[in-house]
Structures are given as C-alpha cells and as structure tokens.
Amino acid sequence: MPPRPDPSPLAGAGAPLAGLRVLELGHFVAAPFATRLLGDLGAEVIKVEPPGGDPVRQWGARHNGHAPWWSVHARNKRCIALDLKRPEAREIVLGLVRHCDAVVENFRPGQLEKLGLGAAAMKAARPDLVIARISGYGQDGPYRDRAAFGVIGEAIGGLRHLTDHAPGTSDLPPVRVGVSLGDSVAGIYAALGLVAALWRRDRRAPLSGPGCGGEAGGEAGRGAEVDVALTESVFSLLEGALPDYSTLGTIRQPSGGGIATAAPTNAYRARDGIWVLIAANSDPLFRRLAKLMGMPELVEDARFADNQARVRNVAELDALIGAWAARFDGRALEAVLAEADIPSTRAFTIADCAADPQFRARDMVREVEDPLHGPVLHPGVVPRIDGAVPPPRSTGPEIGADTAAVLRELLGMEKEAVAALQEAGVLRARG
Amino acid sequence: MPPRPDPSPLAGAGAPLAGLRVLELGHFVAAPFATRLLGDLGAEVIKVEPPGGDPVRQWGARHNGHAPWWSVHARNKRCIALDLKRPEAREIVLGLVRHCDAVVENFRPGQLEKLGLGAAAMKAARPDLVIARISGYGQDGPYRDRAAFGVIGEAIGGLRHLTDHAPGTSDLPPVRVGVSLGDSVAGIYAALGLVAALWRRDRRAPLSGPGCGGEAGGEAGRGAEVDVALTESVFSLLEGALPDYSTLGTIRQPSGGGIATAAPTNAYRARDGIWVLIAANSDPLFRRLAKLMGMPELVEDARFADNQARVRNVAELDALIGAWAARFDGRALEAVLAEADIPSTRAFTIADCAADPQFRARDMVREVEDPLHGPVLHPGVVPRIDGAVPPPRSTGPEIGADTAAVLRELLGMEKEAVAALQEAGVLRARG
Numbered sequence: 001m002p003p004r005p006d007p008s009p010l011a012g013a014g015a016p017l018a019g020l021r022v023l024e025l026g027h028f029v030a031a032p033f034a035t036r037l038l039g040d041l042g043a044e045v046i047k048v049e050p051p052g053g054d055p056v057r058q059w060g061a062r063h064n065g066h067a068p069w070w071s072v073h074a075r076n077k078r079c080i081a082l083d084l085k086r087p088e089a090r091e092i093v094l095g096l097v098r099h100c101d102a103v104v105e106n107f108r109p110g111q112l113e114k115l116g117l118g119a120a121a122m123k124a125a126r127p128d129l130v131i132a133r134i135s136g137y138g139q140d141g142p143y144r145d146r147a148a149f150g151v152i153g154e155a156i157g158g159l160r161h162l163t164d165h166a167p168g169t170s171d172l173p174p175v176r177v178g179v180s181l182g183d184s185v186a187g188i189y190a191a192l193g194l195v196a197a198l199w200r201r202d203r204r205a206p207l208s209g210p211g212c213g214g215e216a217g218g219e220a221g222r223g224a225e226v227d228v229a230l231t232e233s234v235f236s237l238l239e240g241a242l243p244d245y246s247t248l249g250t251i252r253q254p255s256g257g258g259i260a261t262a263a264p265t266n267a268y269r270a271r272d273g274i275w276v277l278i279a280a281n282s283d284p285l286f287r288r289l290a291k292l293m294g295m296p297e298l299v300e301d302a303r304f305a306d307n308q309a310r311v312r313n314v315a316e317l318d319a320l321i322g323a324w325a326a327r328f329d330g331r332a333l334e335a336v337l338a339e340a341d342i343p344s345t346r347a348f349t350i351a352d353c354a355a356d357p358q359f360r361a362r363d364m365v366r367e368v369e370d371p372l373h374g375p376v377l378h379p380g381v382v383p384r385i386d387g388a389v390p391p392p393r394s395t396g397p398e399i400g401a402d403t404a405a406v407l408r409e410l411l412g413m414e415k416e417a418v419a420a421l422q423e424a425g426v427l428r429a430r431g
Numbered sequence: 432m433p434p435r436p437d438p439s440p441l442a443g444a445g446a447p448l449a450g451l452r453v454l455e456l457g458h459f460v461a462a463p464f465a466t467r468l469l470g471d472l473g474a475e476v477i478k479v480e481p482p483g484g485d486p487v488r489q490w491g492a493r494h495n496g497h498a499p500w501w502s503v504h505a506r507n508k509r510c511i512a513l514d515l516k517r518p519e520a521r522e523i524v525l526g527l528v529r530h531c532d533a534v535v536e537n538f539r540p541g542q543l544e545k546l547g548l549g550a551a552a553m554k555a556a557r558p559d560l561v562i563a564r565i566s567g568y569g570q571d572g573p574y575r576d577r578a579a580f581g582v583i584g585e586a587i588g589g590l591r592h593l594t595d596h597a598p599g600t601s602d603l604p605p606v607r608v609g610v611s612l613g614d615s616v617a618g619i620y621a622a623l624g625l626v627a628a629l630w631r632r633d634r635r636a637p638l639s640g641p642g643c644g645g646e647a648g649g650e651a652g653r654g655a656e657v658d659v660a661l662t663e664s665v666f667s668l669l670e671g672a673l674p675d676y677s678t679l680g681t682i683r684q685p686s687g688g689g690i691a692t693a694a695p696t697n698a699y700r701a702r703d704g705i706w707v708l709i710a711a712n713s714d715p716l717f718r719r720l721a722k723l724m725g726m727p728e729l730v731e732d733a734r735f736a737d738n739q740a741r742v743r744n745v746a747e748l749d750a751l752i753g754a755w756a757a758r759f760d761g762r763a764l765e766a767v768l769a770e771a772d773i774p775s776t777r778a779f780t781i782a783d784c785a786a787d788p789q790f791r792a793r794d795m796v797r798e799v800e801d802p803l804h805g806p807v808l809h810p811g812v813v814p815r816i817d818g819a820v821p822p823p824r825s826t827g828p829e830i831g832a833d834t835a836a837v838l839r840e841l842l843g844m845e846k847e848a849v850a851a852l853q854e855a856g857v858l859r860a861r862g
Contacts, residue, residue: 016627016655029670041627060671060692063678069671138815141792149710149774151696156787160698160708161778162609163594170603173688173698174706174778177608178593184668185616192623193814195630196447196472203633204651220635224447227815232795236813237615239460240491240500241781242796246808247494251780257604261491265582267591267604275605277591279580343580347592347605349682350672356587361572364663365673377677382667383624384569384658 004371004397012076012393015042016385020198022046023100024077025084025093025117027054029150029180030134030230031106032073033187038104038194039076040381040392046100046406047077048093050084051428053399064373071370072378074396080407081400081428088426090116092407094125099410102194106134109144119225128223130197132190138229148230154182157234158241164254174254186233190226197224258318263310264289267347268322274330278321279343281307292340293324363389370395403429435802435828443507443824446473447816451629453477454531455508456515456524456548458485460581460611461565461661462537463504464618469535469625470507471812471823477531477837478508479524481515482859484830495804497827502801503809505827511838512831512859519857521547523838525556530841533625537565540575550656559654561628563621569660579661585613588665589672595685605685617664621657628655689749694741695720698778699753705761709752710774712738723771724755794820801826834860 012018020043024035032047032054039045047054054074059067082089094117097103103122105112112118119131133139136148154160154177164174200219241252257266262281270276280289283299283306290298298304298320303313310317325333330346337344346352354377359365364380368391381389407413407427421427443449451474455466463478463485470476478485485505490498513520525548528534534553536543543549550562564570567579585591585608595605631650672683688697693712701707711720714730714737721729729735729751734744741748756764761777768775777783785808790796795811799822812820838844838858852858 014650016624016631018631018650020630037623041624061675061679061681067671068674068678071674072671132814137789138793141789143789147774149696151690151708151710152774152776155698155708155776155778156784158779158781158784159609160706161780163606164609165603165606170601171700172596172601172603173700175594175596175606175685175687176690177612178590178595178683178685179668179670181608181612181668184670185619188616188619188623189814192468192619192626193447193472193816195623195626196814197816199451199626199630199633200447200449202630202635204635219445219449224816225818227818228813229793231789232793232811232813232815235784235790235795236810237610237612238781238784238810239610239615240498240503242785242810243499243502243804243807244492245781245785246798246806247499247804248492250492251782252609254606254609256606259582259607265580267586269602269604275591277582277586279582343578343583345583345586347586348589349592350589350669350676351682353587353589353666353669354673354676358568358572358574358662359666362569362660362663364666367677373674373678375677376674379667379669379673380663382659382663383563383620384663385624385628385655387656387658 004394004401012042012044017041017043017195020044020102021100022102022104023096024048025103025105025107025112027106028056029183030187030190031104032056033184034104034132034134034190034194035077036073036075037188037191041385045077046096046402047074047079048084049079049081049399051081051399053081057399066372068373068376070396071368071373071376072396075378075392076394077396078402078406079397079399080403083426084115084117086426088421088424092411092427093117094121095411096406097122097125097129100126100129101198102130102132104132104134104190104194108148109135109139123223128201128221130194130201130224130226132194132226132228134186134190134228134230136230138232139227150180150182150230151176153230154234156231157182158238159234162252162254165256167253169256182230182234185237186228186230189233190228193226193228197226200224258314261311262307263314264317264321266318268318268325270328270330270333271326272329275347276325276330276333276337277345277347278337281310283307285342286310288340289321289342292336292342293321295320366391368392368395372398398430400428400430403427435825435832443473443475448472448474448626451475451533452531454527454534455479456534456536456538456543458537459487460614461618461621462535463487464615465535465563465565465621465625466508467504467506468619468622472816476508477527477833478505478510479515480510480512480830482512482830482856484512488830497803499804499807501827502799502804502807503827506809506823507825508827509833509837510828510830511834514857515546515548517857519852519855523842523858524548525552526842527837528553528556528560531557531560532629533561533563535563535565535621535625539579540566540570554654559632559652561625561632561655561657563625563657563659565617565621565659565661567661569663570658581611581613581661582607584661585665587662588613589669590665593683593685596687598684600687613661613665616668617659617661620664621659624657624659628657631655689745692742693738694745695748695752697749699749699756701759701761701764702757703760706778707756707761707764707768708776708778709768712741714738716773717741719771720752720773723767723773724752726751797822799823799826803829829861831859831861834858
C-alpha cells in the first residue's frame, strides 16, 4: 500500500483558495460536499467525525470494506475523530477554531449549541470566523426544528411536483431526481456564501483608494454567519414559477420528458431500449429532423408548422418521432442524428460518462490511486479555474487518520497527551 | 407607476459583495442566474443585452407585455443595450471592463473572440480581471464547439438516466427535472468560482503576517479565468456513482419515486390525487407508520423486519402504504402523519410554496413592487448571510433602461454622444 499523501496547508499552492483553512463539523452529504468543493479549490479542510465515523463511510456497496464514494467525498481532507459529547473534545474543537478561517456544519439547528459549540462560543474563540450552517429549513422560523430528510425538502422546495409526467398521463408517482439534489445544491450555496463572506472579511481596499496599497476595506475583519436551507436551495431553482403564479395565477405543472413550451424535445426509445434525447425545437432543426425521418411534408403540416402548433400537437408529433426512432438501435440513432447535426444524445449511464472523450480530455474523469482501493475514478473539479487542475492531493482517509498530526501541528499536543485522550474515549487516533 | 430605484454602486452596502462590480455578457439562464446571485449578495451588476433584449424577456406567459420571470432574473441589475457586432460597441464594452472586477459570460466558445471580446482583449483592458465563462461542454476539449442545449447536457451529465422509474416499470420516457437544472447549477458554480478567484486576487496577507497590517498576499492582483460546463456541473452531482462503477463495476440505475437503498420512502397518492411523500425508512419510523396504518403486525413480518428486508420487498410494502394513503384526502393524510411525527409532506406546487409559513417567515417569498407589473412575489436570497436580507434594490428593468446612466458614470459619455450612437444603431437607450 503506498503511503498516504498529506493534504495539509499549502498543498493547494497557487489554487484560488490556497491558504484558507476550514473546519468541517459535518456528516452525510451537504456540509461534506461543501468542504469537498472548497478543498478542490485549494483550501485546507479539517473534518471532525465521531469515533464511529461519518455514516457515509458505510453507504451503499463496499469495496475493500469501504464505500468507494468516500474516496471522493473526503478527498483533500484531514480527518480527525472526536466524541463531541465530551467536554475535552469541545475544548479541542474551540482550540482548532482559533486557527481556522471558517467552519461548515450541518447539525440540526440548536444541536451544536447544546454541545457548547454554538456560533457564540465559536466566535468567542475566533471573532472574525465565517460559519456556514446547512439545515433542512434554516436556522430560524416556525419549522426550523423539523427533521430534515432530503426527499421531504425537495418536495417542499417544489421540485418533486414538477418532476413527473404531465397530469393524467401516468399512475406512477412523481420520480425523485436520481441524486441527493437538495443536499448537493445546498452544499454549493454554502460554499458560495462562505467565500463571499471571506472576500468581505479579507479584502484590501480598492487599489485606487488612499493609504498603503494594502489598506483594509471598511468591512475588513468582519466575520459572518451563512444560513443555507435545503428547502430554499431547491426552491431557488424554480425560475419564473413564483412570479408567474403571483401575477398570472398560473401553477406550473410537470411536462414529463418534454418541455411545456417547446417541441419536439423529448427522450425517444431506440429499438434496443436505449433512450435518446432529441432537441429539434426550432424551425430549422425540425425541418432537418423531418427530412431525416423521410417525412419532409411534416413541416408543411398545419399541426407542426411552427413551435406553437407543435406544442399543441406534441403527443402526435412525439408518437411519429418515437416510431421512427424505434427502427434504430441506440448507437445507430445517435449516429444518424449527429450526421444531420441535430442536438441529440443517448441518456448517459455512468459507464458512458466514464468513457466520454470530452470528460476525459478535461480531467472530469480521472484515475486516482487510493491506498484503500487501488485505482479509483474520481470526478474532476468544478468550477475549473485557470485551466488544467492538478489531481487530488489525497483520497478519503480512514477514521482518525489525521487526529494526532492535526492536534500536534495546531495545538502543540504531544503524542502522549493524544494517547491519554484516546484511552479516555475522547478521541480516536490512528498510527 | 412608481419611479424605478437605482441599483447602482454601494446600494448593497454592508452586504458581503458590496463594492464588487460585475459585467454580464449573458443571455438565457446560466450567466444571468450567476449574476443574479452575485447581485443578491450585494454586487453591482451591469448587464449587456442586444438591442432586441435577452430572449428571456419574452419567455413563457406575459403580464403587462413582460415575462414576470424577468422581474426576478434581472433584479439588482443595470441593463444596457449594445449591438456587439459594431466596433463602437466593442470599444464601449472594453471601456466598461476597465471599471469592472469581473465578467460573466455564456456565449458559445469562440464567439466572443470573433467579436474582439475574447479573454485576451478583456485582460488587456483590465489585467486583474476575473472572467467566468459558462458553456455547454467547456472552453476546450474535442466537443467544445457543440451546440449547448440544457436537456442534452443534463443527459450527458448522467442525470436523465437516473431520473426515471426503475428499469422495466414503465414505458414512458425518463422525465426531465422540471426546471433548467443544468443551467442553474452551472450558474451557481460560476458564481462560486468567480468569488473564490476574487478572494485570491483581493485578499490581504494573513493578519498574523509581517508588514503593514494590510499587506498583500503572494497571489494578490492575480486575475483568473473560470470555466464552467453545463455537462460537468450536472455530472458533479452524481455522488458515488463514478467511484462505485470504477471499483465495483456497478452502473447506477433509477429507482422511481423511491431510493434504491432505503424503504419505505416514496410518494403515495391520496384520495383527491395529491401526492404525499412519506419517509419512514428507519425502524422506529416504520414502527410508527405501521401502527398508524392499523397494521402494527407489519414490523414482525419477515418481509419488512428491517431496512434490507423492506428494500427487497418494497413493491409490496409500497402497495400496502398506497392503499392506506388512498383512504385520506391529501390534507388529512398530511395531518395524521404529522400527528404521528413521521417525516412527510405533500408535493408542493408553487401555490403551496407561496403560502408556506416557513418561506414567508424567512423572506424566501416576498412581495416586491415592480414598476412594470405592480406587486410581484419574488424568491428570497440564498445563501442568507447575517440574518435578515433587505428586499431587492430593483426589479428587472426595460431594455436599455440604464444605458445612458452607466455610460455617463463610467465612461463620462455625454447625453449627445449617447444619442448619436443610438441614432447610428450602436446602442439602445431609454429616456
């Protein structure tokens, strides 16, 4: 097994967030995803886990005893394990906060306060701290104490209702977007809010301003509390639905595989069962498609003469395209559509993504050596900044892998002290 | 009609991005959404549109001749109208770039270069510029020139395949997530990358460092190019799918309204057709649900004894819960589930979101006065920073509303010069 590289300070040198140190008090998806993004951009991340580990370590199928997701979810992080119910652990966390620029957490609102680790306690340790808090419903309001479940939050955010076949088309339930969308989007928003607050805290005055070039701006040194709700993160994606409703009284409805205001655009099934997306919803594209289908007369047909007509008669149109598509296997269908320059693609599975030349060329799919697994394919860094991005500095480590090193570096704690605290059940350290 | 407020510099005073000036060369969804988020956080945004306006102004149903979405999509922005094909307009843009910290654009790769407005030209005007570029496939790689359609990008990102009923369950096509998800997520990532690059550019050295308190860090003054692809933004949401595939060979499949690894969690239809989400996928929650259903014996049933068993027999279990749920109307079903403290909710329509007490309490749904519409409900600010957020400084204005004011303020251009350029068709100014 190759030795584990150390993702410690300055390892992200040159990357946009190099020099930033973030403490994660997170678990599951949202907060750990936020810090993963920050680590991808060069920040040093210290993740605090319970001695039993973040439950994600065991989610889904395992390889070599570990969830492969962990390799990605905790990459570029130093992992330390503490029992936060112990007062000694609380003191350690506050000691670390003193050395950190920011904290990201997704405990249920009020829970960190009960542990003596609320925003007030952390700010007392580090007055200019930026704290990003992620929760189901937000840190205040009448529902803040409700249990947060992703599927519930996505439904309250209005997305589940819209992710369905058109009313009356199917007896099946509206589908869940096939990923923990609300958690992930909340994580991205938390990262955005955190960096925005840091820009305010850390920036120099405008270069054109008076003083010694690097003079501090008016808000310099000001910390912040960032409050991200899963429900609100989802709700923020609804485009014009709210203003449309308030001015026109319209309640947006789902439209299945298509788009309510454009046609034809849908998924069509090829002979071998592969779904192929075809977006031919402009007059020139539709003309090309009709010709390709051997039915050039469709563009003269009053039912399909322009987008409005096509939207009105979309069921008939989709049936015609579907019947044509079903004459080809998926790959062949893709090929004839590409040849005719009509926007189209099969619905990629993860195998398709992994093999895609564009993802490969841009390092969005990259083989990484993981001491726990051997080679693992990792997704790349989004957003990409200044061209090519170096590979991850480390993969997700074992529980407590960095406890001793971090406590020594930041708190000056000797090996023996760490061992004593481990003995007492306050922390878990490895090696 | 009330006079339009001016969303100009320092109007976001105290907000995290107050003092930041961003130029948008955007259209449709992704880039305008990125700048909307930046404007929500206090940045001054100047949007450049063609004289005919951003097509979103006319998308969907209209109220008083304008798409209500525009009220939100262009809030806190100053809108100027230029014909970028004209050399005079190009000079104006480069003049504005000189006064801006950052640019956000979503032209097809290479198109701005053709207009003489590529990254090199903009950096010549402003060497420390941060440019965020959003495209379908990214700024390089073999597919960078392909036309970007949201539905195509979402399919290539792997999401369409996963947003469907389980294989073999339905003949209907996989559904589109009911919003322009790829565009919006790309927009959030672009905002994140932009602010991260600005933090590197603008920050002081650590306060503990040597020098005059505000000394510049090593990377101070360094601009950046942020490159966000729609496909990659979607692909970034796939959690463990890629590492699972590479280590175990598993290809993730869709699981309809449920979750592949937990049961019961799904949408169940009430008597009146309302879909109600129930997440009772832990042993204690399932026990409560079984009792509520009047079938406490289910927890002893070997088919449902633990989560693994319930996942194996999820179809039978969902049928039992579905039959029980169908005895209630939606509101009544919600009430009995809430009473039993089982995580649950109906799938919110936009009407439900608009009325939700938690969204209202946190200003996530707020009435805003719009000169073009009268009162309009606006979604709030995500992420929320430092508690309550002030209302928008302005709503989306008419085409060219700010052309004259911006060109006067930033370029010192007189009224007569603006009128002459308008006469010549280079720009469009109002009033």
